[in-house]
Amino acid sequence: MPLNKEAKEIANLIPVDAIVSPLEMLYKWEKEKPTQHYMSQPVKGEVRTFTWQQTAQLARKIAARLKSYNYPKGTRIAILGKNTAEWVISDLAITMAGYVSVPIFATAGHDTIKYVLEHAECPLLFIGKLDDNTAVKSVEIPNLITVGFPYDSIEASLSWDEFINIKPLSTSPVPDMNDIMTIIYTSGSTGQPKGVVHTYNTICWAARNSLTALSVSENDRIMSYLPLAHITERVLVELASFYSGLSLYFVESLETFTRDVKACQPTLFISVPRLWTKFQMGVLAKLPQKKLSFLLSIPFVGKKVAAKIREQMGLGSARLWASGSAPIAPATIEWFHKIGIDISEGWGMTENSAYGTSSVPFRTDKIGAIGKAYDGVDIRIAEDGEIQVSSPCNMIGYYKDQEKTSGVFTNDNYLRTGDKGKIDSDGYVYITGRLKDIFKTEKGKYVTPAPIESKLMENPIVEQVCVTGTNLPQPIALLVLSEEALKQSKDLITQSLQETLTQVNSNLESHQQLDRIIIFSEEWSIENDLLTPTLKVKRHVIEEKFKSVIEGSYNDNIVWNS
Structure with a gap:
């Protein structure tokens, strides 16, 4: 599709260091390198590639379909799914149509999905690749339109092919940089998620300046696999790709991760x-x-x-x-x-x-x-x-x-x-x-857990750790072992952790010293609600769930909680 006059003018006017919208950068690359590779999406072992022109063309089609619903300017449109090329294109299209993008973590449960959709009053939800679609299937919101990305097992009221079967937008809209671009809901380690509001100015300033700080250029290649619903991936990967013109590569699945990284050879x-x-x-x-x-x-x-x-x-190549x-x-x-x-x-x-x-x-x-x-x-x-x-x-x-x-x-x-x-x-x-993580022991002394946790993590057999101890005589450590550690005998693991405990305690003040280490056999995960979508430990959830274990009486320093 030839560039319209409006897009050509925009592309010619952008100064090198300007803080402009991602759409203006899309028009720039669409003009300057239309057939050059932008994204690679593996599907069933084969790779779908997207040039800058193809990306812009699809975004214009999605934007046209969105505008056909006549939603008011600033309407919130949600995206739920793992990182894919379609995720990025839909994100662009939402802004092109004059709406606000609301990403939702692919691992979000029923309550979080429902809360975000209702709180942001989203009339439409794009659904992408999910490990488990049970949560989203159980969400019932009247008149919610769902659009499925082109992957197997995605259930939605409209398929991708149906949604993009429309004449593309004929204009090249440019947003006011003071308008709201996105609302990103925090992962909610405590309480309901909060919707963080960013304008084009706020979030694009960070994305544009990251290029200079990290020396990013159009010759770079980067994997997009950490959640696009998270601010870091959104700013330093997705948005930065628009400002630099670099190439984005996606992962097909956890099983193909190494294969896909090798195919990308990220810089x-x-x-x-x-x-x-x-x-x-x-x-x-x-x-x-x-x-x-x-x-x-x-x-x-x-x-x-x-x-x-x-x-x-x-x-x-990194x-x-x-x-x-x-x-x-x-x-x-x-x-x-x-x-x-x-x-x-x-x-x-x-x-x-x-x-x-x-x-x-x-x-x-x-x-x-x-x-x-x-x-x-x-x-x-x-x-x-x-x-x-x-x-x-x-x-x-x-x-x-x-x-x-x-x-x-x-x-x-x-x-x-x-x-x-x-x-x-x-x-x-x-x-x-x-x-908020600092706690007070029974002795009335305050303990800051993070530095102690960091020291415990220096033992490579420790994969996850949470130091706690509110109202206990001394703080204690709860931990999960790495997969490799579990191949060792209990005696060897106990000995290793005892040495770590002794070493860590030798550098702590008396009120900070750990009384014991409790080993958990069950991994802390997003699925069992003990980790946030960004893999942070939900400290307060762990403390509540394992309260009886934490407050139990033990004879040993190293305790196995089966």
Whole structure:
């Protein structure tokens, strides 16, 4: 489809560093490189590819169909599903039609899906790939239109082919940058999710500036596999792809993850702590630590071994690796550094477009820090130790909740993050815990769990951990073992954890020292409601669910809870 005059004019007028809408960037690439690859979507072992022109054409068709319903400007349209090319195209189309995009985590349960759809008053829901469609099938909302992406087993009132069977939009709409672009509902580790409202200005400022901060260009390739409903993937992957013109690759399934990463050969790779730990365990399952350490210590051989490991992971072409969403153990970063993977931590929240700090470029002397504030972001530490942030990418508020909006901003408009931290003389920020996670023991002493949890995670057999102890004589640790650890005998595991307990306690003040470690056989997961969709531990849910275990009497320091 030839570009209309309007799109050509827009594409010619965009300055290199301008903060413009994703649509204007779409028109730019549609004009400048219409047949160039943009997205790759594997389906049943085959790959569907989308050029910039094809992407724009599909977005125009979806936008035309959406506008045919005559919804008022600013109507909220929801997307529920795993990351796919259609997810991105639908997101573009929603904005092209003048509506507001409302993403929902693919792992969301019935109550969350229903709450978001009703709270945001969404008349239409796009449904994509799901591991289990039971939750969405059970949601009954009068007059809700559902549109299924083109994958097997998706049930919806309209199929993808039916929905896009329409003449594409003939214009190239450009939104007002002060308009609301999206409402992103937080994962709700406590209570109902809050709808974080971002305008085009707020969220696009972060996406555009990330290109400079992370040296992203159109030559880059990136995997999109962390939830697009999460702010980090939305800003630093999806939106950043529009501003840079890079190539996006998707994953077909968990089983094909390694295959799909190798097919992409990403130059940028973002993950979360739990997945980095799983990658580490995967390497050690094939090459035990003692043998790996020996091989890495041999000149020339060590470099070849490290390169081979990176290649087998599909990360042989990567130049930047990052971790976010939750703290990653310094020991894990140090382990990956030895095989040539320098994981840079970053920090941000849904409320500030995931654009707070970055540890790029990587520095070994700053392992443990979440990095320095990005340019344009001002970070300060309040009297109570809270990290507070001011920047152009802060949200404009919580949807339909002025009380919570007022409570989360200071009088001088800094965002209260709820994270406790410190800043060193070089400007690097360290998180020391969450203010709401700090608890008081029976002795009236306060304990901050995060640093203790980080130390426990340095033992590679520990996959998940939660330090708790409200009103107990001493804090305790609840943990789940890695899959590889479970192949060992109970005696070996007990011995390893006893050594870890002794080591950790030796560096803690007396009131912080752990009384015991309780090992859980059941994995904490999204499905059993013990993890958020971004794989953070739901501390308060765990404390409530396992209250009797936590408050039980035990004779041993290492306890197996069957």
